[in-house]
Amino acid sequence: MPLEFSVQSKQRVERLLSRYPTKQAALLPVLHVAQEEFGHLPDDVIELVSRTLDLTPAHIYGVVTFYTMFHREKKGRHELMVCTNISCMLKGGYGILKHIEGRLGIKAGETTPDGAFSIVEEECLAACANAPMMICGDHYFLDLTPEKVDVVLDELRKRFREDPKNDQKTEKSVPLSRTLFGVGPGGEKV
């Protein structure tokens, strides 16, 4: 049986296709949908996207391997994207990365054996005024110290233990995320 999208993903793909004049233009968004559903983009997923958008697998492979956010290999449930670019470097970003690597027992680019965490050494993530920083899911962890990192790792580890099957990548209400002006985009005090 060739791989198929879920009904929900199929609807998302249909909606995406209606936003572009060519099928090819929907490739990046459709790959995001595919990666959210299947976790990563191995050959059978590329083949599925190829059938969906009438593109050659070779073209899709070229695109997948060009962009750093598309993964050919399975990643951990919590992907810690740690910035070490200049603003973070000047404020101790490499120390933070080293601390995380030490705590998790893996290096940047690796995944913990239980599948809970992956570490990615990232380029500038556009939160330079709050360096050092990292992103996990749609959450920004700013003005990091090793102590703050420990709180975040403990919390994320707890969530993974409680519900290891939950593939939901979005992290909600993890503490220590704040924005520059003390008020979050939802108006909440942070």
Next chain:
Amino acid sequence: MAATWQELKGANVKIVTKNFGVAESHKLGVYQQRGGYEALRRALTLQPAALVDEVKKSNLRGRGGAGFPTGMKWSFIPKDAKLVYLVVNADESEPGTCKDRELLAYDPHMLLEGMLIASYALGCKHAYIYIRGEMMREAKIVQGAIDEAYAAGWLGKDHPAVGGGGAFKLDITLHRGAGAYICGEETGLLNSLEGKRGWPRLKPPFPAIKGLFNAPTVVNNVETIMNIPEIVTKGGDWFAGLGMGKSGGTRIVCVSGHVNKPGVFELPMGITFRDLIYDVCGGIPNGRQLKGVIPGGSSMPPLDASELDVPCEFDALMNDPRIKDVEVRPGVAFDLGGGRKLKTMAGSGGIVVFDDSTDIVALCARIMQFYAHESCGQCTPCREGSGWLSRVCKRLARGEGEAGDVELLANIANGIGGNTICALGDAAAWPMLGFLTKFRADFEARIKPKTIGIPAAAKGEAA
């Protein structure tokens, strides 16, 4: 000359950050309560050509990095074009830059209103926002705002009472990138939006003639477009008058690194680096001295401590005689083409301050590592040269530099600059040459003294 920066024109004016700190500022209701979408109503009573003229008059310059006059960019769209695209570049990834992410999170409706006005002026019916893939939180906020604007009829419905006669209707689609710095280059972005690798295109043809899906296209930065509603409300002359010289409006800077109060600030265009660093940002922490400043994202040559009295304005950073020319070797200026000399540029407003404890060579090596990682691989000088710069810089940073390495770095950088399809090659070459020009001694100090191999036995030691 004003005595303090607070007396400069535009010192008390907030345009794109005016709703920062307001509760729920990203919601349509709050935005409209604070006068949002009124500028669109006014714009729709004017002729599209009159709007383009107003933006020309405003001296608004592109805030993404190049500082190109926005009105002029708009006027390149052929008058008889049937299909025109507007694409907003929200792929903020220039190291040291964190303004667009904040702008998107706090005021997405100001962006949408600016896009509606720009689309009406340009004749665009479907506009795209290309947002950086990593900005998942911002993508949700912007998509939420787009959904609200559709529900309220600002998007997807005909707007009556149009000055130009016919009805005007706009669709906006948010398009997420997937992690590639090169997609911030406008033609790389267009290829990415078309479902390809983000390889920059050869120019000409420029996007205004042949852009997205081969149609005439304008690509503008988030902050650039967010200035449009205020220009329509208060007029191009007002906006031009706020600024300095040929740069209208205010200046958004993102200050990071070794300062007491880093942050994103909307300031008068004419503020100097000294006032910005020592007054607005509270100076250098831990009693340290400033060593240098990157004035506009890591692509731009740095300033040293003697060059801080220059304003953050676009032309000043390119031409002010107080800034030294970037050199290929001592006494020989780098040639930008036609004998033009390079000082630095205002770039994306990403200002990175570093103190006298900073390992300049390691900092420069990190910048080169970035460009080597992000080079798309199309052009040989950039693909090979950026990696070579990174390797030699790292060798120096480890204290294992060889005699001639400093000259080697300058030669490689000089071989990249101006010889590639897009500006990423220059973005690696310029700071390399800039760091060598301003901090040459730091690099030379990392060259390992050559030891002459005398056999141990000859020195009288036991073999």
